[in-house]
Amino acid sequence: MQTELQAELKQTRPFRSPLEELFVSLQRTAAVFEHSLECALKPSGITATQYNVLRILRGAGDAGLCRSEVGERMVRRVPDVTRLLDRLEDTGYIARARGGDDRRYVTTRITPAGLEALTSIDAVVDGFLRTHLGHLTEEQTRTLVDLLSVLRHTR
Amino acid sequence: MQTELQAELKQTRPFRSPLEELFVSLQRTAAVFEHSLECALKPSGITATQYNVLRILRGAGDAGLCRSEVGERMVRRVPDVTRLLDRLEDTGYIARARGGDDRRYVTTRITPAGLEALTSIDAVVDGFLRTHLGHLTEEQTRTLVDLLSVLRHTR
DNA sequence: CGACAATGCGTGTTTAAACATCTATTGTGA
DNA sequence: TCACAATAGATGTTTAAACACGCATTGTCG
Numbered sequence: 001m002q003t004e005l006q007a008e009l010k011q012t013r014p015f016r017s018p019l020e021e022l023f024v025s026l027q028r029t030a031a032v033f034e035h036s037l038e039c040a041l042k043p044s045g046i047t048a049t050q051y052n053v054l055r056i057l058r059g060a061g062d063a064g065l066c067r068s069e070v071g072e073r074m075v076r077r078v079p080d081v082t083r084l085l086d087r088l089e090d091t092g093y094i095a096r097a098r099g100g101d102d103r104r105y106v107t108t109r110i111t112p113a114g115l116e117a118l119t120s121i122d123a124v125v126d127g128f129l130r131t132h133l134g135h136l137t138e139e140q141t142r143t144l145v146d147l148l149s150v151l152r153h154t155r
Numbered sequence: 156m157q158t159e160l161q162a163e164l165k166q167t168r169p170f171r172s173p174l175e176e177l178f179v180s181l182q183r184t185a186a187v188f189e190h191s192l193e194c195a196l197k198p199s200g201i202t203a204t205q206y207n208v209l210r211i212l213r214g215a216g217d218a219g220l221c222r223s224e225v226g227e228r229m230v231r232r233v234p235d236v237t238r239l240l241d242r243l244e245d246t247g248y249i250a251r252a253r254g255g256d257d258r259r260y261v262t263t264r265i266t267p268a269g270l271e272a273l274t275s276i277d278a279v280v281d282g283f284l285r286t287h288l289g290h291l292t293e294e295q296t297r298t299l300v301d302l303l304s305v306l307r308h309t310r
Numbered sequence: 311c312g313a314c315a316a317t318g319c320g321t322g323t324t325t326a327a328a329c330a331t332c333t334a335t336t337g338t339g340a
Numbered sequence: 341t342c343a344c345a346a347t348a349g350a351t352g353t354t355t356a357a358a359c360a361c362g363c364a365t366t367g368t369c370g
Contacts, residue, residue: 005300066348081349133306141177150295152160222320
């Protein structure tokens with residue numbers, strides 16, 4: 001008896017353990033939706049990573065955030081936030097200023113252009129979420145979120 | 156009331172919808188474990204993507220698989236399987252041969268060295284899985300796998 | 311049979327990820 | 341106070357991801 005995940009990946013052998021099946025299920029599911037989101041965002045000229053940064057900076061408001069704080073808030077950690085912000089600065093969606101008390105810090109803020117772009121992109125993402133994740137019941141959604149939380153926190 | 160995911164990402168604003176929380180939970184969880192696995196595999200000199208290919212080719216046995224079939228079986232699809240296989244061929248873990256009936260096809264097979272490496276790497280991965288995913292109950296594991304399956308299959 | 315589409319794979323190129331290293335600034339303790 | 345560690349950020353470099361395009365082989369249909 002083959003699971004549908006095995007059929008999807010054309011696996012000829014059974015999973016070696018339930019944990020292996022869980023890991024593959026998780027990675028496969030995340031990869032599928034990550035790819036779908038990238039495709040949905042492409043017309044907006046932005047990547048999922050950049051979208052994440054814009055969301056973070058909108059949440060930070062006028063105070064903005066420094067480079068390392070942005071990095072700590074990202075869903076997927078990236079090892080080179082500096083050049084990630086460089087690229088977003090080139091698009092005009094964010095602005096950086098080195099005017100604080102501690103002159104090591106560079107405060108990054110979302111610009112009005114970035115806010116405007118983000119508003120329309122949010123609509124795209126909302127549609128994406130409803131289309132691709134909206135078929136679960138409320139209870140299924142809640143259970144899944146809870147179990148993922150349990151999974152992330154060993155012990 | 157803030158969820159622990161929000162605390163983890165230092166989110167100041169609530170999720171805009173349960174679906175957004177689900178998506179972020181999924182991506183965050185997958186990213187954390189993907190990173191952990193990469194770290195666990197690093198001493199073996201292999202990436203998670205390469206590990207995936209070796210597993211696929213072991214499953215295929217002596218018959219081997221052509222480039223496109225390998226690509227279709229991967230957990231995360233990559234757009235350049237050719238050079239992915241190039242690199243694995245350089246390590247000696249796989250071998251390619253263009254000797255079939257249809258001369259367009261190139262059959263890729265895992266080598267004895269690849270099989271041997273894979274055996275020891277499997278032990279590493281098993282340890283990784285137990286350490287990082289082994290704290291769920293059997294029922295939680297099963298529920299999670301089932302819900303992820305439902306999630307992947309819209310409608 | 312012969313033109314042409316389809317398929318399988320390789321190659322070229324651009325961009326970003328990943329890792330190490332470096333500079334500037336600030337904190338700390340003898 | 342002054343050496344030195346710690347922190348924040350930038351930079352250099354290598355590698356792989358991503359995308360488009362090209363070549364060779366096979367299938368198909370007039």
